[in-house]
Amino acid sequence: MTPATARARRVAAAGGHTAILVFFITFLAFPFYWMVITTFKTTQDLHDTANNPYLFNDPPTLEHLRLLFTETQFLQWLVNTGLVGIVVVVITLLLAIPAGYALARMAGPWAQTLGIGIFLTYLVPPTILFIPFSRIIASLGLQDSLWSLVLVYPSFTVPFCTWLLMGFYKAIPRDLEDAALIDGLSRLGAFLKVVMPISLAGILTVVIFAFTLVTQEFVYGLTFITSLRSYTVSVGVPTFLVRGDVYFWGSMMAACLIASVPIAIIYNFFVDRFVAGFTVGAVK
Amino acid sequence: MSAVAEARSGFAARLADNERWLWRVMLAPAILYIILLVGFPFVLSLYYSLSDATVASRELHFIGLANFRRVMGDATFWLSLRNTLVITIISQFFVIVFANILAAALMGGFRGKWFVRLLILLPWVAPISLGAIGWLWIYDSIYSVINWTGQALGILGPNTWPIWLGDPTLARASIIILNVWRLVPLATVIILAGLSSISQDIHDAAAVDGAGFWRHHFQITAPLILPITLVAVLFGIIFTFTDMIVVFVLTRGGPYDSTQVLASWAYFTGIQGGDLAGGAAISLFLFPVLVAVAVLFLVIARRTEVT
Numbered sequence: 001m002t003p004a005t006a007r008a009r010r011v012a013a014a015g016g017h018t019a020i021l022v023f024f025i026t027f028l029a030f031p032f033y034w035m036v037i038t039t040f041k042t043t044q045d046l047h048d049t050a051n052n053p054y055l056f057n058d059p060p061t062l063e064h065l066r067l068l069f070t071e072t073q074f075l076q077w078l079v080n081t082g083l084v085g086i087v088v089v090v091i092t093l094l095l096a097i098p099a100g101y102a103l104a105r106m107a108g109p110w111a112q113t114l115g116i117g118i119f120l121t122y123l124v125p126p127t128i129l130f131i132p133f134s135r136i137i138a139s140l141g142l143q144d145s146l147w148s149l150v151l152v153y154p155s156f157t158v159p160f161c162t163w164l165l166m167g168f169y170k171a172i173p174r175d176l177e178d179a180a181l182i183d184g185l186s187r188l189g190a191f192l193k194v195v196m197p198i199s200l201a202g203i204l205t206v207v208i209f210a211f212t213l214v215t216q217e218f219v220y221g222l223t224f225i226t227s228l229r230s231y232t233v234s235v236g237v238p239t240f241l242v243r244g245d246v247y248f249w250g251s252m253m254a255a256c257l258i259a260s261v262p263i264a265i266i267y268n269f270f271v272d273r274f275v276a277g278f279t280v281g282a283v284k
Numbered sequence: 285m286s287a288v289a290e291a292r293s294g295f296a297a298r299l300a301d302n303e304r305w306l307w308r309v310m311l312a313p314a315i316l317y318i319i320l321l322v323g324f325p326f327v328l329s330l331y332y333s334l335s336d337a338t339v340a341s342r343e344l345h346f347i348g349l350a351n352f353r354r355v356m357g358d359a360t361f362w363l364s365l366r367n368t369l370v371i372t373i374i375s376q377f378f379v380i381v382f383a384n385i386l387a388a389a390l391m392g393g394f395r396g397k398w399f400v401r402l403l404i405l406l407p408w409v410a411p412i413s414l415g416a417i418g419w420l421w422i423y424d425s426i427y428s429v430i431n432w433t434g435q436a437l438g439i440l441g442p443n444t445w446p447i448w449l450g451d452p453t454l455a456r457a458s459i460i461i462l463n464v465w466r467l468v469p470l471a472t473v474i475i476l477a478g479l480s481s482i483s484q485d486i487h488d489a490a491a492v493d494g495a496g497f498w499r500h501h502f503q504i505t506a507p508l509i510l511p512i513t514l515v516a517v518l519f520g521i522i523f524t525f526t527d528m529i530v531v532f533v534l535t536r537g538g539p540y541d542s543t544q545v546l547a548s549w550a551y552f553t554g555i556q557g558g559d560l561a562g563g564a565a566i567s568l569f570l571f572p573v574l575v576a577v578a579v580l581f582l583v584i585a586r587r588t589e590v591t
Contacts, residue, residue: 021389024468027468028403028407031418031422032418034429035418053427053432099315102310123574123578127551131555131563132326132328132329135339154321155317155321159322187303218412235413237413253417260411263410264402264406265402271473272473272477276477
C-alpha cells in the first residue's frame with residue numbers, strides 16, 4: 001500500500017466515523033434540540049406555516065416559561081416528584097442495602113438463586129400490576145394521594161437496586177471484614193463500620209438510579225392520581241398542559257426540557273455502573 | 285441491668301454474629317416488600333381475570349374463563365396483540381442494528397466523547413412520557429418539522445403532507461420510531477460494555493492472522509459479544525412489549541383503536557372502562573413473553589457462571 005492510499009483510507013474511515021456519529025446524534029438528540037427551539041419561539045411564529053421552523057422569525061421570548069411557572073401547576077408537580085423521589089429513595093436504601101449485602105456474602109447456591117429471583121421481579125411490569133393496584137389503593141384510602149406512589153414505587157426500585165448493590169458488595173474483598181472481625185467487631189459491626197463507608201459510591205449510584213425510575217414512572221401515576229395538584233411531572237405535563245384541543249407547545253417543550261436534562265447530566269456520570277447491573281454479569 | 289435487658293442484649297449480640305440469622309434478618313424486609321407489592325397484586329390480577337370485578341363492584345364472583353372468552357371475542361384485542369408483536373419485533377431489529385453500529389463508532393477515544401454520550405443517552409434518561417410529547421410535536425398534523433424539512437429538501441412532493449398520527453400504518457410506524465429512539469441508547473451502552481471487555485490480545489491476534497475488517501467483525505467480535513447483545517435484546521423486548529406510555533401519549537390507541545397495544549387496551553378497558561376483570565385478563569397476555577425472557581436470562585446467567 002502506498003502512503004497516499006493509506007492516507008486516503010484513513011481519511012475515509014474518519015469521515016465514515018463522523019458520518020455515523022452525526023446521523024445518530026441527529027436522530028437521538030433532535031427532539032431535545034427541537035424542544036429548545038420551541039420553548040423560546042413566540043406562539044405566532046410557531047403557528048405560521050409559511051415560516052421556516054428552524055429560524056426565529058420573531059425575537060425569542062420567555063413567555064412560555066412564564067406561563068409554565070405562573071399559570072400552571074408545573075412547580076407543584078416538580079415538588080411532588082422530588083418529594084416522592086426522596087421518600088422512595090430512602091425506603092429503597094433501607095430495604096436494598098441489607099438485602100444486597102446479605103446476598104453478596106451468603107454462602108451456597110441459594111444466594112445466587114435468590115438474587116436472580118429478586119432481579120426477575122423487576123421484569124414484572126406496571127402494566128400487569130396496575131389493575132389490581134387500583135383497587136388495593138382505593139381500599140387503603142390512598143387514591144389521589146402521593147402516598148400511593150410512595151407505597152408502590154419501591155416495588156420496582158427495590159428489586160433492581162438490590163441486584164446492583166449485590167454486585168457492588170461482591171466487589172469488596174472479604175479480607176477487610178475478616179480483619180475487622182479479628183479486631184473484635186461483630187459481623188454486623190464489620191458491615192456497618194467497615195463496608196458501608198467504602199461502598200458510598202455504589203450507594204450514590206443506587207440513589208440516582210432509583211430517583212430516575214421515579215421521575216420516569218407514568219402508569220401508576222396516571223391510574224392512582226386524579227387531581228391536578230397531586231400529579232408528578234411525567235403525568236402532569238402530558239395530561240394537563242393540553243386544554244381541550246389547545247396544545248401549549250412552547251410551555252410543554254420547556255417542561256420536558258426542565259424535567260429531563262438535569263437528570264440526564266447526572267446520570268451520565270454513573271452510566272457505566274448501571275450497565276454493569278443491567279448486564280447480569282454477562283461481561284467479565 | 286435487669287435480667288430481661290441482659291438477655292435481650294445477649295440475643296442482639298448473638299444475632300449480630302450469627303451469619304445465618306443475620307442474613308435472614310437483612311433479607312426479610314426486602315423479600316416481604318416484594319411479596320406484598322409484586323407477588324400479591326400479581327395473584328390478585330390472576331384472580332380478577334377469573335372473576336366479575338368492576339371498579340364499582342363490592343363482592344367478586346368466580347366466573348371461570350368467561351373473561352378470556354369475552355376479550356378474545358373482541359377484534360380490538362387481536363389487533364392489539366398483533367400491534368404489540370409487530371411493534372416489538374420491528375423496533376428491536378432496528379435497535380440491535382443501530383446499537384451495534386453506534387457502539388462500534390463510540391469505541392475509540394475522541395474529543396468531546398463525554399458530551400456525545402450525554403446527547404445519546406438523553407432519550408433513555410428523559411421520562412418517556414415527556415420524550416413522547418416532544419415527538420407528538422414533531423409528528424404534528426399541521427406543523428410537523430419532518431414534513432417541512434422533507435418538502436424543503438424536495439424529498440416530499442409539494443402536495444405530499446403525511447398525517448403521521450392520523451393514518452393507521454403511519455401511526456404504527458411513528459410508534460416504532462419512538463420505541464427505537466428510546467431504546468437505542470440503552471442497547472448501545474450495554475453493547476459498548478461488551479466491546480470494551482474484549483481483551484486487546486484477541487484483536488491483535490486477529491490482525492496478525494490477517495483478518496480483514498468484515499471478517500474481524502463477524503467472526504471474532506460478534507460471537508464474543510453475542511451474550512451481551514442478547515441481554516440488550518431481552519431488556520428491549522420487555523420495555524417495548526409491556527409499554528403503554530408511547531401509545532397513550534401519541535395516539536391514545538387511535539385512529540379508531542388501530543394502534544392499540546395490549547397494555548394500552550388493558551388500561552382503556554380496565555381503568556377507563558371500569559371493567560377490571562377484562563383489563564386484568566388482557567394484561568395477563570403479556571405474561572408468557574415475560575416468562576420466556578426470564579428463562580433466557582436464567583440461561584445466560586448460568587452460562588456465564590460456568591465459563
